[in-house]
Amino acid sequence: MRVLTVDDSRTILAMLHHTLSNAGFEVLQAEDGQKGLDVLKNESVDVVITDINMPVMDGIEFIKNVRASGMHNSLPILILTTETSQDKRDQGRAAGGTGWIVKPFDPEKLISVIHRVVH
């Protein structure tokens, strides 16, 4: 199973990579929304995990773009964020986000959330 992780923080990308690859996922990385879109143009993935606050293109725009492309209607997108306020989640979901993961994430919880949105 392939996961695309999109985050501007190297720390988070590294931790996601570690946790996910240990769990048997193949991990692709992008540092912002624009780069995430670039990856999706050339690669097919089973699930996307994205940060919200990013330079160049933030997570909300990224999700909107993914959905607007029409190519990834059934691609689950998880929002990875420290924001606990309801409005960030709502924004993410309104843009087309499938679910969310609250940072700091617990590795086991992360995997279980992914299984909640991917076959």
Place this chain on the structure above:
Amino acid sequence: MSDLDDFKATYFDECSELLLELEEQFAAIEEGDRSSDRLNAVFRAIHSIKGGGGAFGFQGLVGFAHAYETLLDHVRDGRVELSEHVTALCIRANDIVADFVAAAKDGSELEAGYGAEEKHQFDALTSGDPDMAGEPMEEFDIDFVPVMVTIAGAEDDDVVAEEPLSLALLDDTFEAPPLVSEAGHWTIRFAPHAELYARANDPLLLLRELGTLGEIEVRAVLDEIPALNDFEPFGVYCSWEISLNSETATEASIAEVFEFVEGNCDLEISRGTAPVAEAALDAEIEAMPSFAELMADEVEPEAASEDAPAGELLSFAALAESLKPALKAAPPVMPPPLRQAAPAEEFEGENDRRSGVEDRRNGVQSIRVDLDKIDRVVNMVGELVITQSMLTQQMDETLRARYQELVRGLEVLAQTTRGLQDSVMSIRAQPVKTVFSRMPRLVRELATKTGKKIRLETIGENTEIDKTIIEQLSDPLTHMIRNSADHGIESPEKRMAAGKAEGGVIRLSAEQAGGNILIAVEDDGGGINRERVLQVARDRGVVGPEQALSDEQIDQLIFAPGFSTASEVSDISGRGVGMDVVLSNIKKIGGSVHVKSWTGKGTRMTLRLPLTLAVLDVMLVKVAGSPYVIPLSSIVETIQCARANFSRMPTGGQVLQVRGEYVQVVDLASRFAMTTEVARDNRFVVLCEAEGGVKVAVIVDDIIGQQQVVIKSLEENFQSIEGIAGGTILGDGNVALIVDVQGLKSATAAHKSAA
């Protein structure tokens, strides 16, 4: 746990970059640039620091960063005005964040309540806003479990998939749930809306997860499915009624399963079992298998419906019948129908975007490399340079005449090696910007503290210099700028009286000059007060009472150890250490400092630095037949003088008078217990300057010339020797020791006092 350490290292690495970025952004914000890009960048930086900090459980850091972030969020969307007061608060907050990060890094404890005052101010500024201010902090108490679970994802997945989900609708032996109402029995009605599917949520997965809570039985509610003619391909007609039998499930745990689809579905959770509407189950159950197949395979009804007779109202059973052949004929995965229409229009735009992306990719391409690896390459290239010059030296005239091809080859090798050396050095080079960017802030603080008006100008901040040198530059530059602000720039009144602009200017510039980098700190202040400098120097015995000094020599006195002209110890530069610290720091990295002052007009201090530390410019000398090298940076001049000029001191040491100044003499041969055959009357003397401007006359047998050498550590390869800074391999393969002038001087002094 090495993985966690790795992450921490990455995190702290990232933090220092983010902190630097904060400095830069606030420098611009202070200049009046308050664009949303800047504010967003600031917010993101703090957000990232907080995010990572949370993962490692750095409570203090996260707590503070959270309050700060809340303020920044308010500033970003205009709820709090970015006044001067708030800007100053933010700048202070950056420092505090940096302190928290530093404390987290080396595991030290900050004093209790550190940053509490600022945090309180944040809260005051953002209070009354229920949005983020009221956000509970508890969630950050979650400790990141440092254990990296090894979840075999595929296996796990399989287990779930293989688990016989009693999706009763697929089962002929469908049993109505018992009509008993007891603890542990739940009935859930779940009707998705179209948005649920649009966000890639999948009811099957939700049902699967519900199945992990206990035993479930699922019944599809198909009453809503319209006649085929009214069937919307993306319409949502199906809902489910689930009966859950679980000892442990609670309403909350059931609701949690549907957490991602909240608001995108109708959800009803009730205790006990609802009487199943038996009537609804009759004929439909017959048709279910094919419909379920249809759903499971995600075949678009629209694609299939083409085969169905149009204009005729069909019962669901008939629909199901008519779909069967279509199902078999249809490829397993049909393209989503919407795909065809939209992209055609977008095609051109798509192309443009793609080429734009490629441009960007070509623009910035970089990789991260561990500095150790680069250091190794730098070292190996150093070795290569030596080997190459050794080969060239081996070519004497006869060989040259005989092997012309070889000579040509060697010339090409020499050229390539030099190119390689330059390229490798440039890898480790960084723009001085990384240090310069910390200075505007310093100047601001100094201006506030001294009550002077000071503006900082920076020039040539893209000048590149070896990273190892850059790291050593921060302290000296800070000190020099402090000195300029404290002693150089006059008070506004004084400046006005002298007919100058009220505000002073400190100019920080960097440029490359040959094999050196020149960094200058210049101010338009009053210049060095030579009378006072000389007075203080005489008082402190730095200069003898009769000694006459040129203006330039007086200016250089500010670098003498323990010298400070501030009449009272100020908060800023008078810290008991003077500019001598600058000098010794710069000397350590093979550089030199020069000061030039114009009375009433200003002062310029110039640092001359080598481009790199790996290669040292040296003078090659010979003592008792062995080669030694002396760093060029510590050599003042070389002289030849007759034995008669050396005077023996009562203590046994020797001194030499050079231009009216008595200089301590070190005879390298006797210092290193060697006997020299040279009995010439004229001895070569290399006049060196040690730390603090103290001169030492080093006697050598012969001076061979200047060259560049690669420094090899003696400590690593042998052991530390006093008076020797290291070793090097010369072009002819011989080993030469690098003389440590400072060490020579202090060793001699120690020797003297022992005697």
